[in-house]
Amino acid sequence: MNPVTLAAPVGPLPLSGGVVADFSAETWWLTLVKAVFIVVFLIASVILVLWVERRGLARMQTRPGPNVNGPFGLFQAFADAAKLIMKEDFWLKGAEKTVYLLAPVIAAFSAFMVYAVIPFGPNVSVLGHSTPLQLTDFPVAVLYVLAITAFGVYGIILGGWSAHSTYPLLGAVRSAAQVISYELAMSLSVLTVFLASGTMSTSGIVGAQTRMWWAVAMMPSFVIYVVSMVGEVNRLPFDLPEAEGELVAGHMVEYSSMKFAWYFLAEYINMFNVSAVCVTLFLGGWRSFVIASFWPGANEGWWPVLWFVAKIWAVMFAMIWTRGTLVRIRYDHFMKLGWKVLIPAALTWFVMVSVVTGVRTFSGTQPRTLLLVLAAVFLVVTAVLVLVPERGSEEAPSPPGGPGELVAPGQVLDAFAGGFPVPPLPGQVLPPSPRSRRAGAGAFLPAADPGTAPTEGGNR
Template structure:
C-alpha cells in the first residue's frame, strides 16, 4: 500500500511534467523545486474541500461506491512478484505477498469487481450525466475485459501455469512479448481501454458527460476515485510486466551478469519495467485524441475479440503439438506470431465495405436522398446527423447573409422622406388640437 500511494504521487507529478514537455509548456514548476510541493497542495485541497451530499441520492451506496473502487484497486498487487527469494530481517522470503495456482484468475475477478464502484457511483446519485458515464464505463470495461482475458489465456497455455511466479519463471529464456506479440499488442490496447485513458476515456469525456460518473462527488469521495484510477494504471502495468515482459527478470543484464537476477536487484528491474509501461500510457494521452464511442466499441467487438479467439486457437494447436512431440515450440511460436501479426495489420488497414444499415433503405424500397439535396434532420422527430452525400439546409444566419442588401437611398430620397415625416407630425398635432 505504501508503494502504491507513493507511486501515485510520483505518477501525477511525472505525468504533468511529461505532458508539459510534449505540449511545449513547462508544467508545474512554481511551488517549490520542480513543482513537487504542488502535489501536497492538491492533496490538502481535496481533504479540506467542502464535502457536499446530494439530497436525492442513495446515501449508503453513494458513499460505498468510491470505497469499492479504491479497495479493489489495492488488492491486485498482492499476487504480483517483485523479486526472487531474499533475506529480510533475518528471514528468507520471496518478494511477493502471496501466490496460488490461479493467481491471474484472482486478478481478473478483482478487476471485474471494481466495475461495481463505477456503476453504483453513477446510479446512486440519481442524476443524468453520472448515470450515462456509468453505463458507458460498464460497457467499455466489460467489452475490453473479454479481449484482455483472451490474450492472457494464451500466456496460460504457453507457460503451463496460472501462477504469477510460475509465469515469470517460464520467461527465463524468452519474454512472451516477443514469442507471442499478437497477445501482447491486444493486451496493451485492452489495458488502455480498461483504465479509461486517452484515447479511450469515453466514460469521462469532458465535452459530453462532464467527468462521467464522478460529476456529483467532491472532496475525499472524489479523491478515492482519483486514487483508484491511477492505482489501476499501476495494476495493468504490473500485470503486463509479469505476463509479457519477464517480470522481475532482466533478460539482457542476466546474459552477462550472474547476479542480475538475484538479491534485491530484480526489484529495481521490475519497477523500471512498470514505469516504462506507465510512460507509454502517458505518451498516448499526450499524442492521441479521443475516438468516437461507436468506433471504440467496433474495435473491441469486431476486431480485438475475433483476432484474440483465432490466436488462442492457434496457440492451443501449437501447445498440443508440443505435448505430442515433447520438443520446444518457441521457434514455431515466433514464426506463427510474425505471420499472424502481418495478417492483423492487413486486416486493420483494409477499407471496410458499406454498412448494411446504409443499404437497408434501398432494399426496402424507401426513398434515397440525392447527393447535394437538402435534407430535413428532424423528419423522424429527433435530430439525426446527415449521412455521406446528404446536405443540411443552411442555417438562419446563413440565409440572412445570402439575402440581398436593402437599397441605398440618395440625398433626394432623404429629403423626400424628411418632408413626409414632417407633414405626418403636423397632421397628428392638428388632430390632437381639434
C-alpha cells in the same frame, strides 16, 4: 490463511523448469511488512506519476501547467491533495446515501488488492528468514487479478447510479459496456500465457520466461493486452465513461472533496495494476534479460526489484504518451474495435496457441520457433484485414443536404441526414425551427441582404 497453503506448487513448468515462490519460511510479521510496503509504494507512486504526467504532457504539448510549486513542480501533487482535503464535501439530497458513499471506497479498495500476488523479485533473506518479494501466491493468482479488476467496476456503476443524475448514470452505463467488451479480449490474451507457461501462478509465469519473454514469443497476445488494458482503466483514447466533453466527467460529476479523491486515486493505482500485470505476464517480470546476459548476478538479491519497477514505469510512460498524443475516439468506433477486431483476433490466436500446446504435449518438443513464426504470420494477416477496407464497407451516400454531399448556397440542409447532427457549412441554412412553423411562417428563405436584420424564420 496460511501463505504456505496458498503457494502450493503446481508442478514443474514444461518450458522453463521454473518453480513458484517458496513461502515455507514466511512469518506473520514479514507478511505485515510486505502489505504495508505495497500500500506505501502505491501511494508514493501515484504522487510521483502525477508529477511525471504533468511535466511530460506539458513538454509534449508545449503548454504550461500546474507544475511550479516547489523545485521542478514536485510539491504540486501535495498541493492537490491538500486542496481535496480542505474542499467543501457536499452531499446530494436525492442520492442513495449508503451506496453513494460506498462506491468510491469499493473502487479504491479493489485497486489496492491486485499487488498482493505481484512478484517484485526472487527469494531474499530478511533478518535470517528466506522470503520471496511477494505478498502471496497461489495456483490461480492471475484469475484472482481478473476477478478483482472486474469487481472494481462496481464502484463506477454504483457511483453513477446512486447519484440519481443523468450524466453520472450515462457514464456508469458506458463503463459497464466498456469493461464487458474489453475484459473478454484481455482474458483471451491472458489465457494464451496460461497455456504456454503451464501455470496460473504469477511467480510461475515469471519463471517460465527465463529464456524468452512472452511479449516476443506471443506478440499478438501482448498487443491485444496492451490495447485492452488502456480501455480497462478508462484512459485516453478510451476514457469514454468520463468524457468531459460529452458527460462532464461521467460517474464522478456529483462527487467532491475526498470522495472524488478516492476515485482519482483508484484510477491511477489501476494504471499501476495493469502495468504490473503486463510486466509479469509478458515482459519477464522481475527478470532482466539484457543486463543478465553480461552480469550473472543481475537476477539475484534485491536488484530485480529495480528492474521490475523500471519496467512498470516504462509501461506507465507509454500510457501517459498516448494521452498526450491521441484524441478520444467515437463510442461506436470504440465498441467496433473491441467486438469486431480485438475479440476475434484474440480468439483466433488462442486457438493457434492451443494447437501448438497440443503438439508440445504429445511430441515432447519445445516449439518456441513455431510460436514466433505463427505470431509473425498472425500479425501480418491481422494488419492486412484491418487496413484493407472490406467490400461494401463504404458508407452509403447521404441524401441531398446531408453531411456527405456539398449543398448549394441557400439550400436547406438536413442536419440529421447522416444519422447524427452536423452543423451547416458557410452558405448553407437550416430548416425553420418548430416555433417558426407554429407561428405560421411560410417557406424558409434566407435573408436577401446581409445588412438586413433577419426576420422570423430567416437565416440567423
